[in-house]
Amino acid sequence: MTLTVEFWTLAGLVITGLGTVIGLVWKLLGGLLDQAIKRIDDHFSALEAAQKAAGSDLMRQLGAIEQTVRELERDFLQFKANLPLGYVLKADYLAAMNEISKKLDALGTRIEKILLRGSGGN
Secondary structure (H helix, E strand, O other): OOOOOOOOHHHHHHHHHHHHHHHHHHHHHHHHHHHHHHHHHHHHHHHHHHHHHHHHHHHHHHHHHHHHHHHHHHHHHHHHHHHHHHHOOHHHHHHHHHHHHHHHHHHHHHHHHHHHHHHHHH
């Protein structure tokens, strides 16, 4: 028993077989590629959601920090305004003490003169 097939028939069968195999592989790879793209899209969607949540949290924290800075600036300006009421510079203190010392010396001199006059008259 001999099987005789013409060249073109055999070539057609081989080309059809190869086309079928290539088509199946193409379809399989296409499905895998679609799944990979879907996973990547899902992953990027999750990343975008996390980024938005982190961004809103960061903006809330930034707002709180800005509020704290404004309060600190206000408190510092109030402190600067009240500082001269509670504290004196060293130079001012020394000048005031010198003035008081001079007045006490002058008062002491007057008292001595009065005492000398009073004791000299007796």
